[in-house]
Each structure stands twice: as C-alpha cells, then as structure tokens.
Amino acid sequence: MSSDEIALSPSSLAETLRAGERVRVLDVRNRDESDQWPLGGGDVETTHLPYMKFVQAQAKDEIGDLAAEFDDGERVVVICGRGESSATVAEALREHGLDAVNLEDGMRGWARAYHAEELDADADGATVIQYQRPASGCLAYLVVSGDEAAVIDPLRTFADRYVEDARDRAAELRYALDTHVHADHVSGVREVADRSDAVRVVPEGATDRGLAFDAELVGDSDELTVGDATLEAMHVPGHTTEMTAYRVGKVLIDGDLLFSESVARPDLERGDDGAEEMARQLHRTLHERVLALPDETVVAPGHYGDDADPEEDGTYTATLGELRDRLDALSMEEDAFVDYALSAMPPRPNNFEEIIETNLGRGSVDDDEAFELELGPNNCAATAD
Structure with a gap:
C-alpha cells in the first residue's frame, strides 16, 4: 500500500477537530519536540513513541505488540516533523491491521493549514x-x-x-x-x-x-x-x-x-x-x-x-x-x-x-x-x- 493511500491532509485533520470529533495521535518525534509543540486544538489524545523506539521494536519483530496497544478500532493519526518517519510507522501499523494514517508533511504541513x-x-x-x-x-x-x-x-x-x-x-x-x-x-x-x-x-x-x-x-x-x-x-x-x-x-x-x-x-x-x-x-x-x-x-x-x-x-x-x-x-x-x-x-x-x-x-x-x-x-x- 503506498504512502499516498494512508495520508491524511492537514486541512482534513483541521476539519475533523473543528467538528469536535476525537482524534487519537501517535507522535513519533523526540519527547522534547512533542512537549514543546503538541498537536492540539480540539479533542486530542496523544501517545508518544520516539521513532528510534519504533525502529528497535521493528528489529525485534515486536510491531504486533505495539499495534495491540491501539487495537480498539479507532483511527490513529501518526505525526512527526515532516511526515517521513510517521509514514513508515503508519504503514507498518496498517500491515498489522490498524486503521493508521500519516499526517501529510507532518507538523510542517500542519503549520500550513488555514x-x-x-x-x-x-x-x-x-x-x-x-x-x-x-x-x-x-x-x-x-x-x-x-x-x-x-x-x-x-x-x-x-x-x-x-x-x-x-x-x-x-x-x-x-x-x-x-x-x-x-x-x-x-x-x-x-x-x-x-x-x-x-x-x-x-x-x-x-x-x-x-x-x-x-x-x-x-x-x-x-x-x-x-x-x-x-x-x-x-x-x-x-x-x-x-x-x-x-x-x-x-x-x-x-x-x-x-x-x-x-x-x-x-x-x-x-x-x-x-x-x-x-x-x-x-x-x-x-x-x-x-x-x-x-x-x-x-x-x-x-x-x-x-x-x-x-x-x-x-x-x-x-x-x-x-x-x-x-x-x-x-x-x-x-x-x-x-x-x-x-x-x-x-x-x-x-x-x-x-x-x-x-x-x-x-x-x-x-x-x-x-x-x-x-x-x-x-x-x-x-x-x-
């Protein structure tokens, strides 16, 4: 499945938040970046998983265990700074049955939503x-x-x-x-x-x-x-x-x-x-x-x-x-x-x-x-x- 098929545009995310819908976020930036500039503006629940920890889990074939933490049928929006690392994570989670989407262009894309x-x-x-x-x-x-x-x-x-x-x-x-x-x-x-x-x-x-x-x-x-x-x-x-x-x-x-x-x-x-x-x-x-x-x-x-x-x-x-x-x-x-x-x-x-x-x-x-x-x-x- 291509990254384009699992991309969520910043404007679509903004519309979801304006509508008052809950958004579940998996933030794969480093913790200091996430804490300094979280994705907010509505009903957002964020889980932090630095990308390097995801890579380690992948190397140990533990992605299934990670996916199980989100296996409740709710969509997960994966974010990073530029939408690159998060695309990799979102695709891996989808391969394990999760409804995971990547925030297109990451937080830089989010900054262009208007x-x-x-x-x-x-x-x-x-x-x-x-x-x-x-x-x-x-x-x-x-x-x-x-x-x-x-x-x-x-x-x-x-x-x-x-x-x-x-x-x-x-x-x-x-x-x-x-x-x-x-x-x-x-x-x-x-x-x-x-x-x-x-x-x-x-x-x-x-x-x-x-x-x-x-x-x-x-x-x-x-x-x-x-x-x-x-x-x-x-x-x-x-x-x-x-x-x-x-x-x-x-x-x-x-x-x-x-x-x-x-x-x-x-x-x-x-x-x-x-x-x-x-x-x-x-x-x-x-x-x-x-x-x-x-x-x-x-x-x-x-x-x-x-x-x-x-x-x-x-x-x-x-x-x-x-x-x-x-x-x-x-x-x-x-x-x-x-x-x-x-x-x-x-x-x-x-x-x-x-x-x-x-x-x-x-x-x-x-x-x-x-x-x-x-x-x-x-x-x-x-x-x-």
Missing part, C-alpha cells in the same frame, strides 16, 4: 472574516465593505490568500495593518502590500521600537475608511507599548491584548526587567479603556488556545460581557493582576527576537526562513485563567 470563518456580528455594515491557523492559534482578519477591504495582522505565509479572498468578494485591499510588532509570527503586511495596492499601516509607536520600513502610522482615535465602514484605532498598550486595536462597529479586533481564555503576557518587548511595569500598564489599559466599552462589544483576539471553544459562527470571539464573567483577571486589583500576569507564563515564542527584528524591517529572511522561524506554539498569552 481556515476562515465569518463573524456573525454588527461591524458597521462590513463583513469580517476570521482566519484561523490551528498549528499556532494565530488569528487574522479581513474586513470587507463594498469594493474595498483591509487585512489585520496578516501572516506572511498566507499573503496571497488575503489578496485572493478579497478579490473573490469583488474587493481590492486598501490597507494591510498590524496591531503591533509581533513576536510569534512573521508579519505579512509588506508582502500583502507588494501583491496588491494596499497601504502598509502600523501603530505610530513602532517607530520608537526601531521601525525600518515605510508605512502609514496610526495613533489613538485615528480612523481608516474601508468602503462604507470605518476602522477606529485604539491605543491599548500592555502586551507591547505600541499595541493598537481596531474598532469596526461593535467588533473590537484587539491583537494580543485580551483573549477568550486569558490576557496578554507583558514580557516580550522589555524582558523580565520591564515586565512588571508593562503588566501595570496592561491593567490600566483593560480597566480604563477596554472595560469601559459596552458589554455587547465582540472581542476578536489575535490568538486562541487549545482550551478555547469556537462560538456558534465558528469563530474564536466573545462579547466583553462574557469575558467579564469568565476571566477572574478582569476583576483583580492592580497588584493581584500583576502577580497573576507574571506568574506561570509559558516559554517565550520560538526565535522571538529574530522575528521581532524581521517584523521591524531590521532583519531580512526569505519565505522559507520566515516559515521555519515561526514554527511552534504562539505563547503570547499569560497563564490561562
């Missing part, structure tokens, strides 16, 4: 589309009104997708915006602009961080017109100093400020020494600016975690009223909030310093290098609430 859902929310007459990258939880947004569109927090890997999707809706991209200088993925603002007539837009505070490419700068309360809709900039520092959210109707596209399960981590710009000051700024931003908005405001974040559940429209969003009730952090006094935000933060995103330099335009990488830099989880949130 899905879009339309928000069911009042957005000043505009259509807002949320892009979901299950491998990292990164979210981006396309705002379409009439024959114009804007993309917010685009990923470089998918630059062509935003241009094509806007045109599929009979619109041209007018703006490509970032909410802040990202630390977990390579921004696609410049690449989207190169592929369209879109204007690059970044928060004005990015210049203080060393912005090294030409872009239109936006400050607090500035407005950008997209067709008949208006994007209002809202300075919301805390995760970074320049963080800027965009309001369109009742939707707040807030970057890495407030998520459906937690709040932003405060240490990626200034490191450990400046994290406490940034955490206090984050508390002020949330209480003086964001929580002053109406409860029906739909918060559309820049990330979602494995514990997040999509709404009925398929998007990872929540009303501000729901978040007030759900997140204890939003009712904390400042000192308690700071302790919470600084405690039990996950590891910093892979290669975050080089990614920041690239996103500021002070470093240059090609498309393949950019893709490799951002592989892994996003880790932009503080510990889950």
